[in-house]
Amino acid sequence: MTIAETTSLLGQPIDIREDEQLLRGEATYVADLRLPGMAHMAILGSEHAHARINGIDTSAAAAMPGVLKVATAADFAGVMPLPCIWIPGGVESHFPPHPYGLPGSRPVLSGDVVRHVGDPIAVVVAETPKQAAAAVKAIVVDYEPLPVVTRADRAIEDGAPQLHEAVPNNLNAYWTCGDKERTDRNLAEAEVVVELDLVNQRTINSPMEPRGAVGHYDQATGDYTLYASTQGPHNHRFLLAALVLGIPFNKLRVVAPTVGGSFGTKGYLYPDMPLVLLLSKELNRPVKWVDTRTGLMNSTVQGRDHRQHVVLGGTRDGRITAVRCTSYANLGAYPSTIGPGVATALMGRSITGMYDVDAAFCEVYAAFTNTVSLGAQRGSGRAEAAFLMERLVDKYATEIGVDPAAVRRQNLVPATKFPYDNGLGWTYDSGNYQENFEKALEMAGYADMAGRKAEARGRGKRLGVGIATYVAICGVGPSTRMSQEGMLGGTWESCNIRVHPTGEVAVTVGSASTGQSHETIFAQVAADQLGIDPATVRVYEADTLKAPYGQGTYGSRSYSMAGPAIALTAQKIKDKMCRAGAAMFKVPEDKVVYANGKIFAEGDEENGKTFAEMAMAMWYHWYLPQDIEPALDETTHFDPPDFNYPFGTHVAVVEIDELTGETEVVAYTAVDDAGNIGNPKIVEGQIEGSITHGLGQVLMEAAEYDDEGHLITSDLRTYALPRAADVPFFQLGKTVTPTPHNPLGAKGAGEIATVPPAAAVANAVVDALSDLGVQHIDMPITPEKVWRALNGTSGAAQ
Amino acid sequence: MILTDFDYVKPGTLGEAVALLAAEGSRVLAGGQSLLVDLRTGDGTATRLVDIRGIAALRGVRREGEGRLHIGALTTLAELAADPLVRAGAPALAEAARANGDPQVRNLGTLGGNLAATGRATDLPVAVIAADATINLAGRGGQETLTADAYATRGLPAGAVITSIEVPVREHRHHSAFEKTADRATRYPLCAVAVRAAYAGDGTAADLRIAVTGATARVQRLRGVEELLLGGPTGTGEVLAAFRAQPRDMFVPGRGASAEYLGHLAGVLTARALARAAAR
Amino acid sequence: MKISLQVNGAPADVEAEPNELLVETLRDGLGLTGTKVGCDTGQCGTCVVQLDGKSVKSCLLLTAQAEGSEVTTIEGVGEGRELTDLQEALRAEHGTQCGFCTPGMVMSLSELVADENAAPSEPEIREWLTGNLCRCTGYHSVVRGVQRACAMRTADTAAAATAAKE
Ligand SMILES: Cc1cc2nc3c(=O)[nH]c(=O)nc-3n(C[C@H](O)[C@H](O)[C@H](O)COP(=O)(O)OP(=O)(O)OC[C@H]3O[C@@H](n4cnc5c(N)ncnc54)[C@H](O)[C@@H]3O)c2cc1C
């Protein structure tokens, strides 16, 4: 059998099939669902960041119009707490309990103690959303306030308020990676040592769609259905059925309707999910809950939040010999479903980025505090890593008086060294960092910045340029390898392809789009591999009833995990068609050709059969050998041998107003390498969105808590998001280094470009101020901070 | 979602409106771009909303005799920003209306509402004060006129409806301009400044009105700065020095920025506004 | 109270509490769920509709205030289900990802390009989008979409002019 290269659909910017529906406003999000008899739930979140609850009076609420049920923790005594499934790997760790001996997270409703503002205490179900919201306000809670801690470094100090009985000193884990001894030695012997104290501030992902959930219990069958804005319906099904509700797996279906963005927030289990299911059963009505923006900000996982002391050692002539990071990671009040892993491995193992460093060591103190749980934020862990490394490299370059580009060039991992063991736990698959780096500098016009700086000065502006490179581990992942990282579950992906008798194709995958155009790209992969028109391919996902298992969408994994699963399944379809073809054409199997969606005997294309004809023939199954089963229906479960490691170089150019300290990003160049790209239109969109997200963190975004643990930035009036006028058009370029770890050669792409922008812009700002001796400005880089740096006055803003 | 209950009434005349507003808990509803936000978040309450958008007398922009513009309170920010009479005669007011960056809010938000809104610094008051406009009010005591300076120092009397403003149209020697730094999240002013200036033949300031908001506890005219600049040049250096000479407690911190920075920012914006006014 | 308005060209008589917001009437009362709710304070713009041809935030307007007005929602844009040239240009530029901000974007931008000869500059387009937040696209493809829509019209006009000359 010969399988000729079929079409070259992959790599083409074909139109996005989802877009029409979205542009007409016809897509259905959770908030748009209405089921007959649906009732509405509202949640009462704690007013205090830490308090004992001495009593809850629900009588007034229960008497309000339309109220069907008021429930507190006591109503759910038999329900297990939510679990945590990504723990810091390889070290001792402490968690709230779970009855199965697993790491626990939080109860569905908090009963005795609340641990952050917004911690759910009670729920009301009523006929209308307004009635439910009004009744929630009528619940009276008797709080006994307890002392509060909101910073990880303070939470582990002696005498700090204690959040969980099972977690002494609030320390979830002390986690390390790398070679401490060698790092310390190299640092002691280094000719030059530079250090920084960094705050990678907490941010709020802020998808435009707040989360929501609809629970529907069918009394007739005993089946539960959860409709939720989730990026991982299969995971949620598993965790909810087995580890929270304790109901048969077969009784729960999870469906994600269209999801309005996630960026890492919607892959988690949240109390509202079991609550709508339990209350639907109790009331025998569908129960719907939709969050508000303020609710989201006080309950949906937040990102980043590391306080770090970082050190770099090197020679006078520019060779980096050691990097060391001590980090205090703030996990929030309860471990989110995967938060502890994000805060440790994803950050720690990534700190040396693109550089070939002799020794590196990272230690993380992951601690609980009275804040919203920490989760992933687009680029999670890796963005924190890139920030510290790229800031260090710039400081080092300044210290030794060498151009920051030259220092980077000198230390990049050579292309000959792949696969490259970074000494921290990652083995980089493939790359040509030099090519990528030089391309970015060239596109950005790095060589002639001096002229631009002088020109800007003439206009009262200080121009600065900043470079940031990164390597972003993606493609989670190899299940065994992930288990070593503390993941309590498999992380493979799957695909089923069913060819209908008419030749149309149904592709079902376990992922779940949150705006990444999965239908387009997965149809494109299948059509490319099968040599057929993508319009004949229908993609199904995000419904545990329709789709095979899969882990959903996170960590830029969908194309490099579900994509290969589709390609491998298509191969099975083609193989089977060819075997049938051999029988039909009466030639040996190796004489059957499959090309451009046609199957024929070698040298006799004329009498071949089209894909659709073959599909029909196999559906009828007339005169086909017994050992070839009827129909075309194949499934693959893909577990890659290792991760993939996209990388890139970004160059930011900023202008600073000398009078006001305002920073404007005037040019931004990004050269990213995501391996082979399936649809550049989708990837460019992801990169543009990612960079903008990163610019948000460095210039304006910050989740701020006051000393009592109230989130000050709890709505969009107080938490700034980038707007259209805050960004220029970006200049995008790419290099292509396929990964050997999957048949498409594809690497992650969805979030990678969020990793370097904060560092690139921070470097650019410091560059613009370098003649003033400025060495660092904390994020978000507000006009006032820059103004103070311009005037050499410190002192925090109020 | 608004959880408070209230009545909604839409009178056709000013007289009816004033009568309806007499009741405790009654509030004027104009564009709703401030009031409805407050009602949604629970920051504001009302038992009755009196929608004044049906009152024809509160609409329209027209010349009023020699050298004055009459602008109805219901004029939307979008209309103000686009109106040729306003743009020519009171450019700072048009700029201030346009400075509200959100076109949807400009389409509904009104002059009267922007001048009456409380809780957050808004853009139009500085333009009205710098322009030395007068504010026409209707209340239970009948019609009343408030000078810009009275509005700046005392604010609006409780229960009054702004019916219109009268702006002295830019005499040949007067030039005005508005400058703003928007708060990142809301786009409301972090600091906004409006100036009206007249210059002598040698380029020194012969007449000056400067109003600021955002950086100060409430919108106000900066007489201290005006006095220092009057009769001299108004370059950036002089303006910043004049701001530095103001009492320390004149500026207040807000929106994550310190009083020190906001005071400086107000100076920079004033210098920029004066430079633009001078160039007009 | 009883309120009469026009929604997408058809009369709609609705029963609404005085404190009911237009977005609630549209979504819950009339089932027009294309209009979204993304915030509680008027910043996000996912709820933008047009009121008598002007874009407004339907979360900051009482239904009662819309009495007698013509309301256009995303469902009422264009002829039938055909995409308008703006939507078509946004599609060509992939100016939507998760789509949650998209109906509001379309309703807002439709006003910007309502005039056949509209030719907003890039800064003007970016400024106009102050009232619409998007967390997915970084706005680039949206801005390009508007530019494309205007360019398509200019090309059409030019083609028509040439045709007329011939
Ligand atoms: C997203 C967003 C962004 C905004 N950005 C800005 C900005 O950048 N700059 C800015 O200045 N503002 C901004 N605003 C506020 C907006 O401009 C104001 O809400 C508007 O100008 C107020 O006018 P309104 O007609 O909507 O008033 P309403 O909301 O109807 O009323 C506001 C207050 O004024 C009272 N009132 C209204 N009209 C009168 C009258 N004629 N006489 C007496 N009292 C009256 C009301 O009782 C109420 O107390 C923003 C608002 C939003 C929602």
Ligand code: FES
């Ligand atoms: S819902 Fe956010 S502006 Fe209307």
Ligand code: FES
């Ligand atoms: S496309 Fe997702 S918010 Fe704009």
